Amino acid sequence: MPLQVRIREALYTLHRPSDLESLWTAMEENDFGEDERIPYWVEVWPAAIHLAEWIASRPGETSGRRCLDLGCGLGLCSLVAARNAARVVGMDYERGAVFYTRKNARLNSVPLPDAVLMDWRCCGFKPGSFSLVFAADILYEKRFWEPVEAxxxxxxxxxxxxxxxxxxxxxxxxxxxxxxxxGWSCCPLSEKRVVQREYDMEVTLWELRL
Ligand SMILES: C[S@@+](CC[C@H](N)C(=O)[O-])C[C@H]1O[C@@H](n2cnc3c(N)ncnc32)[C@H](O)[C@@H]1O
Incomplete structure (x- = not known):
């Protein structure tokens, strides 16, 4: 049941309650609510693999830096940054994602990143809290663009x-x-085709600055 992902030399075992398909099919109509809340957080998406590899290969980019992993899911990118000595906070609005990010850090012997339950539509951080924010595959719906940008x-x-x-x-x-x-500058840093189990996606890593 756990997912195993190799990021450069390190093997990460990511625990989760079940797979996406089983959780999705077990959902009842009322579970979806206005916000849908399909449990995408139980997967490790190709975009996270690409981002995690990039972070792992450039420890100087995250070491000692206060970083936010927005929509952290199972926490792969948080763990890789924490292993690079980043002061990282994983954030997700799914309770399970926050729980498993902490658990996965412990089980992979990674310094425990902070993991917080927060919705990006209701920001609880002080302005200017992070010098680096990273995010993998969070803008898959157009309705997310405005709240995430804000x-x-x-x-x-x-x-x-x-x-x-x-x-x-x-x-x-x-x-x-x-x-x-x-007003954002958007610069492509790296492009890669990532094949991860049943997923096969072209992924681009963008650097955004104001
Ligand atoms: C496609 S998953 C990506 C997970 C992880 N970053 C990865 O790539 O493996 C999108 C993530 O965004 C989270 N998310 C969606 N809407 C959110 C919101 N309003 N506030 C915070 N997190 C949200 C989901 O719970 C999920 O973990």
Whole structure:
């Protein structure tokens, strides 16, 4: 049941309650609510693999830095950054994601990242709290764009940057154009095809700055 992912030389075992398909099919109509809340957090997405590899290969980018892993899911990127001595906070609005991020850190003998339960539509961080925010595959729905942009604008420290790892989707170019129209510079850092179990996606890692 746990997922095993190799990021450079290190093997991470990521525990989770079940797989996406089983959890999804067990959901009843009322469980979806207005917000849908499909349990995507129980997977490790190709965008997270690409971001985690990038973080692991550049320890200087995160070491000693206060970082936020936005929409952390099972916590892979938080764990890799914490192993690089980052002061990392994993954040998700799913209770299970926060629980498993902490548990996975313990079980992989990684210094425990903070993990907080928070919705990006209701930011509880002080302005300018993080010099680096990273996020993998969180902008898969257009309704997320505005709240996430407002959240990033608030929590990013002056001179800070965002690493956004996103698979190629029909909406991706529109997203980047929209961010640029709001004053963000968007620079592609690396592109890669990631094949991870049943997923096969072209992923781009973007650096965003205000
Ligand atoms: C596709 S998953 C990606 C998980 C992880 N970053 C990865 O790539 O493996 C999207 C994540 O965003 C989280 N999320 C969705 N809406 C959110 C919100 N409003 N506030 C905080 N987290 C949210 C989900 O719970 C989920 O963990």
């Amino acid at each position: 959240f990033l604008r608030r929590v990013l420290a002056p001179e800070g940057k965002v690493l956004l790892s996103t698979p190629e989707r029909q909406t991706t170019r529109g997203l980047l154009r929209w961010l640029q129209s709001l």
